[in-house]
Amino acid sequence: MEKLALLARLEAKPGKEQQLADFLKNALPLAVAEPGTIRWYALQIGPSTFGIFDTFADEAGRDAHLNGDIPKALTAHADELLAVPPVIEKIDLLAVK
Structure with a gap:
């Protein structure tokens, strides 16, 4: 059962939104x-x-993800794509349907 989550907010540099x-x-x-990752969603919150x-x-699953290939790839492209460092929040899920 899903008990934990991560929410990462990413702000694209101007002109890098599509990338x-x-x-x-x-x-x-x-x-x-x-x-260890049960569900994974990539989303767009606003224009950038x-x-x-x-x-x-x-x-253990959350830590494995935080040390996995996606964060490594994002870090490698952060200077090119992101206007500010990502904001990553650890979340405890209270109810899941």
């Missing part, structure tokens, strides 16, 4: 390959604001 959207779409296979929301059964 960030494409990066997030292309990250899906990496998320699928993570056994994007996010990732993912859920986990336990802290």
